Amino acid sequence: MKVSNPTSRDIAEIAGVSQATVSRALRNSPLVREETREKIQQIARDLNYFVNRNAAGLRTHQSNTIALLLFDETEGRHAVINPFFLSMLGFITRAASKHGYDVLISMQQLSDDWHIEYQASHRADGLILLGYGDYVTYRAKLAALARANTRFMIWGPTINDQPGHSIGCDNINGGCQATNHLLQLGRRSIAFLGSTSKRSPELAARYDGYCAAHHDAGVPLNERLNIPAWSAAGEGYRAVEELLQRREPFDAIFAVTDVIAIDAMRALKDNGYAVPDDVAVVGFDDISLAEHVTPSLTTVRQDITLAAEGLVDGIVGLIRGEPVESTLMAPQLVVRASCGAR
Amino acid sequence: MKVSNPTSRDIAEIAGVSQATVSRALRNSPLVREETREKIQQIARDLNYFVNRNAAGLRTHQSNTIALLLFDETEGRHAVINPFFLSMLGFITRAASKHGYDVLISMQQLSDDWHIEYQASHRADGLILLGYGDYVTYRAKLAALARANTRFMIWGPTINDQPGHSIGCDNINGGCQATNHLLQLGRRSIAFLGSTSKRSPELAARYDGYCAAHHDAGVPLNERLNIPAWSAAGEGYRAVEELLQRREPFDAIFAVTDVIAIDAMRALKDNGYAVPDDVAVVGFDDISLAEHVTPSLTTVRQDITLAAEGLVDGIVGLIRGEPVESTLMAPQLVVRASCGAR
DNA sequence: CTGAAAGCGCTTACAG
DNA sequence: CTGAAAGCGCTTACAG
Numbered sequence: 107m108k109v110s111n112p113t114s115r116d117i118a119e120i121a122g123v124s125q126a127t128v129s130r131a132l133r134n135s136p137l138v139r140e141e142t143r144e145k146i147q148q149i150a151r152d153l154n155y156f157v158n159r160n161a162a163g164l165r166t167h168q169s170n171t172i173a174l175l176l177f178d179e180t181e182g183r184h185a186v187i188n189p190f191f192l193s194m195l196g197f198i199t200r201a202a203s204k205h206g207y208d209v210l211i212s213m214q215q216l217s218d219d220w221h222i223e224y225q226a227s228h229r230a231d232g233l234i235l236l237g238y239g240d241y242v243t244y245r246a247k248l249a250a251l252a253r254a255n256t257r258f259m260i261w262g263p264t265i266n267d268q269p270g271h272s273i274g275c276d277n278i279n280g281g282c283q284a285t286n287h288l289l290q291l292g293r294r295s296i297a298f299l300g301s302t303s304k305r306s307p308e309l310a311a312r313y314d315g316y317c318a319a320h321h322d323a324g325v326p327l328n329e330r331l332n333i334p335a336w337s338a339a340g341e342g343y344r345a346v347e348e349l350l351q352r353r354e355p356f357d358a359i360f361a362v363t364d365v366i367a368i369d370a371m372r373a374l375k376d377n378g379y380a381v382p383d384d385v386a387v388v389g390f391d392d393i394s395l396a397e398h399v400t401p402s403l404t405t406v407r408q409d410i411t412l413a414a415e416g417l418v419d420g421i422v423g424l425i426r427g428e429p430v431e432s433t434l435m436a437p438q439l440v441v442r443a444s445c446g447a448r
Numbered sequence: 449m450k451v452s453n454p455t456s457r458d459i460a461e462i463a464g465v466s467q468a469t470v471s472r473a474l475r476n477s478p479l480v481r482e483e484t485r486e487k488i489q490q491i492a493r494d495l496n497y498f499v500n501r502n503a504a505g506l507r508t509h510q511s512n513t514i515a516l517l518l519f520d521e522t523e524g525r526h527a528v529i530n531p532f533f534l535s536m537l538g539f540i541t542r543a544a545s546k547h548g549y550d551v552l553i554s555m556q557q558l559s560d561d562w563h564i565e566y567q568a569s570h571r572a573d574g575l576i577l578l579g580y581g582d583y584v585t586y587r588a589k590l591a592a593l594a595r596a597n598t599r600f601m602i603w604g605p606t607i608n609d610q611p612g613h614s615i616g617c618d619n620i621n622g623g624c625q626a627t628n629h630l631l632q633l634g635r636r637s638i639a640f641l642g643s644t645s646k647r648s649p650e651l652a653a654r655y656d657g658y659c660a661a662h663h664d665a666g667v668p669l670n671e672r673l674n675i676p677a678w679s680a681a682g683e684g685y686r687a688v689e690e691l692l693q694r695r696e697p698f699d700a701i702f703a704v705t706d707v708i709a710i711d712a713m714r715a716l717k718d719n720g721y722a723v724p725d726d727v728a729v730v731g732f733d734d735i736s737l738a739e740h741v742t743p744s745l746t747t748v749r750q751d752i753t754l755a756a757e758g759l760v761d762g763i764v765g766l767i768r769g770e771p772v773e774s775t776l777m778a779p780q781l782v783v784r785a786s787c788g789a790r
Numbered sequence: 791c792t793g794a795a796a797g798c799g800c801t802t803a804c805a806g
Numbered sequence: 807c808t809g810a811a812a813g814c815g816c817t818t819a820c821a822g
Binding site: 467469479503505507570 | 799800
Binding site: 154156157158159160161164169171189192193195196199200208209210211212213222223226227228229254339340368369372375376394395397398399400 | 498500501502503506511535537550568570682711717
């Protein structure tokens with residue numbers, strides 16, 4: 107009764123039933139008498155049998171797998187992925203396994219061919235796209251995916267008639283909350299560290315929120331406090347140095363991601379500025395580190411768990427052919443020590 | 449000439465050849481005339497055709513996929529994975545794709561059933577195991593994997609006759625280098641933050657190195673400077689508080705991971721101790737953050753890229769039936785500011 | 791160099 | 807409730 111690589115046929119032989127009955131029993135079909143089913147399942151367990159996914163997938167045209175595409179932001183070099191997305195990966199995997207789906211990961215350069223292949227080759231039933239990309243390049247590729255009838259969910263910007271479904275954070279609102287908070291604390295010269303380019307619409311939306319808050323409060327914007335910064339190690343540091351060189355007085359910083367904010371705080375300290383006394387700092391994302399830096403970072407939280415579940419629910423819905431809606435999640439200001447509010 | 453879900457048969461028909469020839473041409477078989485091959489490949493491109501992986505896998509008994517099992521260290525809650533392993537994930541994915549393999553990820557609790565299933569169900573050709581686990585539980589599961597003829601590579605401890613192949617870091621040597629460095633800088637009361645339990649042999653090995661360095665230098669060990677700490681957010685902080693409560697003088701800390709070390713530095717600062725002047729700190733892993741904290745953290749680097757490539761080369765070797773050897777990589781001390789050496 | 795044919799291990803209408 | 811049969815889309819000996 108020891109079979110090395112058992113098939114449903116081996117089990118059928120041992121159980122004295124047809125192979126079709128074995129298949130039914132293993133899938134808990136109500137067509138099989140309970141007694142028969144239990145006997146078959148027991149034999150399967152004894153033999154350490156598992157359904158051959160290739161065979162099942164070939165038959166059913168499904169892989170029960172979701173492909174997760176993460177975009178490298180750093181071209182080539184040290185190839186670090188934003189911790190925000192990396193932790194999202196964990197939650198997506200958990201959410202997927204609840205639905206019985208495996209997760210295939212793939213790191214992509216934005217320049218790469220975009221694996222329409224994953225679905226066409228039946229390796230995955232759908233795709234989830236993660237990463238702050240260059241929207242211009244991005245959009246053309248999304249259109250190609252849509253044209254190939256690929257099912258995909260995007261984390262990020264929900265922009266007018268962008269192809270596909272997405273789950274994103276209301277970045278304008280988030281940027282507004284962050285800036286409002288600083289304004290309410292009496293700060294009037296708030297530097298903006300990040301991107302305002304149309305190529306990064308999610309970051310630009312945070313800037314729009316920053317502008318809106320100024321407008322609402324009747325505080326004029328100072329263009330000279332706007333420093334471009336990319337979300338990579340060392341960028342926030344460099345941005346603060348650039349800001350200091352401009353010799354424009356400032357009493358607060360709104361950084362477009364926590365990665366930039368934390369780096370900026372380090373630069374402030376190295377240059378003799380106290381946070382929050384001299385400069386209040388607010389970030390965006392609430393990465394796990396934010397709580398643990400000194401002073402702890404006030405930031406805008408995007409609910410990662412909810413986002414991950416939404417993305418997985420969405421892609422599973424698309425696979426099943428159900429209607430799926432793009433949604434915008436409300437961000438939440440998390441007040442900590444770096445802004446001086448407590 | 450527009451087919452919605454083309455198969456090799458569709459291409460054969462268009463090209464006016466047999467389906468077998470299409471299959472050969474697409475796999476670049478030298479048996480096919482170059483002219484024929486190019487014609488077929490062109491048609492495949494035009495039709496956006498990709499080989500059905502389920503069908504190919506069923507035929508060849510291969511999936512060209514590696515399953516990556518990551519162990520959650522934090523039971524349940526916020527479920528954070530050590531950034532060290534998370535960045536390893538990136539390098540493994542890259543290394544795998546060089547060999548033409550996809551990567552399937554799975555988060556596991558150590559208590560879970562250990563997916564002997566992945567290979568048995570032909571979802572993956574082999575497994576890579578990542579995470580600091582509880583060795584006692586771990587070992588029994590490895591034995592079960594080995595019994596089921598599962599191919600797997602482990603990152604971590606290479607312990608006497610542990611089942612399977614592994615790639616690990618010479619932790620004794622690493623712990624020794626870290627401690628030696630502190631001793632050479634004149635520190636004589638070096639606290640140890642981490643685990644010395646047989647349940648975490650890799651961490652215990654770092655402790656062994658710590659002991660060996662003391663022994664070689666003729667410096668007696670002080671048991672009261674040994675504080676248990678787990679590699680999770682907040683643990684290093686708590687450990688320093690415990691250390692301070694013991695009222696035992698100390699002038700250095702060797703933390704068994706960077707996560708603990710960085711947390712410990714925060715606690716030291718909050719309690720009015722200057723790093724490195726009052727207390728020198730050395731960590732282990734060289735996570736990307738280590739370079740960016742203030743002061744920058746002296747640590748022991750494990751070469752992640754090399755490790756990832758080794759694990760992938762190993763598993764690919766096992767899949768091909770080649771002999772694979774477990775290896776121990778030499779760690780490297782990275783001197784930065786937190787120890788006061790510069 | 792090419793084709794006809796077998797078969798990988800399942801799932802599921804169809805018939806009873 | 808169960809079985810016989812077809813077929814998912816490939817790969818690869820076998821024959822020419």
